[in-house]
Amino acid sequence: MKVVTAAQMQALDRRTIVEGRIPGIVLMERAGQGVVKHLEAQFGSSRGKTVTVVCGKGNNGGDGLVVARLLHRSGAKIRALLLEPVSALTRDAAVMYRRFMRAAGKSSIIPFRVEDRIRSLLAASDLAIDAILGTGLSTDVTGTYRDAINLINQCGRPAVAVDIPSGIHADSGSVLGTAIDASLTVTLGLPKVGLYVGQGIDHAGIVQVVDIGIPPSFVADVDSHVTLLDKETVRHSLPRRHASAHKGTFGHAGIIAGSVGKTGAAALAAQAALRTGTGLVTVATPASVNDVLEAKLLEVMTVPCPETDARTLSRDSLGLLIPFMQSKTAVAVGPGISTHSETVGLIRALVEHLDRPSVIDADALTALAGQTSLLAECTVTPILTPHPGEMARLESDATTQSVNADRIGIAGRFARRVGVVLVLKGARSVIAKPDGSVAICPTGNPGMATAGTGDVLTGMTVGLLAQGLPPWEAACAATYIHGMAGDLAGQRLGEAGLLARDVIEQIPYALQIFSR
Ligand SMILES: NC(=O)C1=CN([C@@H]2O[C@H](COP(=O)(O)OP(=O)(O)OC[C@H]3O[C@@H](n4cnc5c(N)ncnc54)[C@H](O)[C@@H]3O)[C@@H](O)[C@H]2O)[C@@H](O)CC1
Numbered sequence: 001m002k003v004v005t006a007a008q009m010q011a012l013d014r015r016t017i018v019e020g021r022i023p024g025i026v027l028m029e030r031a032g033q034g035v036v037k038h039l040e041a042q043f044g045s046s047r048g049k050t051v052t053v054v055c056g057k058g059n060n061g062g063d064g065l066v067v068a069r070l071l072h073r074s075g076a077k078i079r080a081l082l083l084e085p086v087s088a089l090t091r092d093a094a095v096m097y098r099r100f101m102r103a104a105g106k107s108s109i110i111p112f113r114v115e116d117r118i119r120s121l122l123a124a125s126d127l128a129i130d131a132i133l134g135t136g137l138s139t140d141v142t143g144t145y146r147d148a149i150n151l152i153n154q155c156g157r158p159a160v161a162v163d164i165p166s167g168i169h170a171d172s173g174s175v176l177g178t179a180i181d182a183s184l185t186v187t188l189g190l191p192k193v194g195l196y197v198g199q200g201i202d203h204a205g206i207v208q209v210v211d212i213g214i215p216p217s218f219v220a221d222v223d224s225h226v227t228l229l230d231k232e233t234v235r236h237s238l239p240r241r242h243a244s245a246h247k248g249t250f251g252h253a254g255i256i257a258g259s260v261g262k263t264g265a266a267a268l269a270a271q272a273a274l275r276t277g278t279g280l281v282t283v284a285t286p287a288s289v290n291d292v293l294e295a296k297l298l299e300v301m302t303v304p305c306p307e308t309d310a311r312t313l314s315r316d317s318l319g320l321l322i323p324f325m326q327s328k329t330a331v332a333v334g335p336g337i338s339t340h341s342e343t344v345g346l347i348r349a350l351v352e353h354l355d356r357p358s359v360i361d362a363d364a365l366t367a368l369a370g371q372t373s374l375l376a377e378c379t380v381t382p383i384l385t386p387h388p389g390e391m392a393r394l395e396s397d398a399t400t401q402s403v404n405a406d407r408i409g410i411a412g413r414f415a416r417r418v419g420v421v422l423v424l425k426g427a428r429s430v431i432a433k434p435d436g437s438v439a440i441c442p443t444g445n446p447g448m449a450t451a452g453t454g455d456v457l458t459g460m461t462v463g464l465l466a467q468g469l470p471p472w473e474a475a476c477a478a479t480y481i482h483g484m485a486g487d488l489a490g491q492r493l494g495e496a497g498l499l500a501r502d503v504i505e506q507i508p509y510a511l512q513i514f515s516r
């Protein structure tokens with residue numbers, strides 16, 4: 001599904017109304033129906049609930065008035081707060097105002113004047129609906145609008161944002177003055193970029209997308225290079241397990257990983273590859289830590305390699321690692337290998353011999369800082385999986401902050417310039433391909449910001465490569481399923497105590513969801 005800017009969405013809405021001959025009020029009705037559907041899926045039936053709907057003067061407010069009418073019809077007790085006089089409403093919002101008034105009566109509409117009254121109304125509500133500002137937001141929020149947003153945030157009730165949390169810039173995700181902290185955002189037509197970047201991520205809560213009937217041919221014409229990953233796309237790319245399968249059918253992943261003090265990274269990546277369905281996994285690791293891995297890993301094979309005095313892979317490993325890579329279906333390089341200068345030299349030499357599907361991660365990325373031209377030698381497009389700090393090292397003039405300020409732009413430009421598939425990790429990981437287009441992964445949670453989850457992603461990615469997925473499909477599917485497994489683990493354990501190993505344990509359950 002394409003992800004769009006406010007201007008792109010407004011143009012699509014307009015084209016649908018003018019060329020598609022679907023009146024704005026019909027789109028608004030569908031928007032309201034979609035919001036109610038997702039709201040009830042999340043919070044249960046609205047019958048008997050008290051709901052306060054806060055409406056601005058624009059079409060976002062119009063959507064809110066549809067929600068108010070539909071919830072009233074379902075037996076909820078509704079109060080609609082108008083932030084502006086009725087005369088200021090847009091034409092379509094005014095139509096929805098009249099429809100609501102006819103259905104619920106004038107006493108259900110409350111002008112936003114007396115702050116204390118509003119505060120007590122919100123406090124007595126089960127839910128607040130934020131229909132204050134949508135894609136029409138242009139400047140900092142001030143005055144009554146700011147007061148309304150702050151009162152909703154302070155009331156302690158879950159807020160459902162219509163289209164986008166009011167105050168969030170639909171393109172940049174930045175907060176313009178103040179913004180709603182939504183539990184659920186039901187976005188209309190196509191998802192907006194601002195829900196997946198910057199502060200927008202924290203303010204949006206759960207994001208659901210509602211189809212309001214924009215003709216697919218109009219959507220196809222939108223020039224957006226950003227898409228939102230979804231379950232169906234991932235499902236189509238996953239390997240099938242035929243009845244005649246044997247372990248050779250599902251590939252052999254080679255993982256070059258580990259050093260003293262960092263055998264856990266190798267173990268996590270190897271286990272994650274197996275849990276993702278890979279037939280065979282072999283880890284190449286410094287000789288003196290090999291026994292540790294043998295003890296940790298039952299199903300994984302290991303290859304002890306020559307090492308430095310610091311017990312990291314040495315330059316002498318190259319002669320062994322070249323045939324190691326050539327005998328595997330796919331290769332991962334990097335988890336826990338250290339940044340020892342000799343190991344760095346080894347990785348740079350090794351990359352020139354990468355002739356099969358590969359994932360380059362962690363310390364191997366640091367080894368490639370300022371040396372990404374070496375990747376031109378790879379015969380199959382490699383997948384790089386940096387976190388923002390590693391990304392900043394790869395892009396010499398960047399910092400972690402500047403990377404996070406433009407994750408989509410940086411990922412797309414880097415993937416195009418260097419000719420790689422890039423997974424820029426972090427909240428809402430983005431995956432970019434060599435043509436510069438970018439997918440946003442909606443799965444995952446803050447509990448996954450813990451040691452070792454990156455190694456798990458590397459293992460899952462090489463595992464899918466070994467099973468024959470092309471690099472782009474493998475990167476997208478691994479990132480999505482990694483997030484799903486993390487979400488399942490988070491549901492069971494909560495976020496604070498979640499460990500990388502818990503994510504591995506949930507991979508099979510995440511995969512089961514695809515086979516249903
Ligand atoms: N017909 C359409 O175009 C559709 C629009 N839809 C809804 O309409 C929204 C867009 O509607 P609008 O373009 O009317 O705009 P909004 O409803 O987002 O904004 C309302 C008004 O607020 C004003 N405004 C901008 N910044 C402000 C600020 N900082 N403080 C106070 N007021 C400010 C704008 O001038 C605008 O007129 C979408 O987000 C969506 O919810 C949906 O109903 C689907 C169809």
Ligand SMILES: [K+]
Nearest residue numbers: 133162164166
């Ligand atoms: K809103």
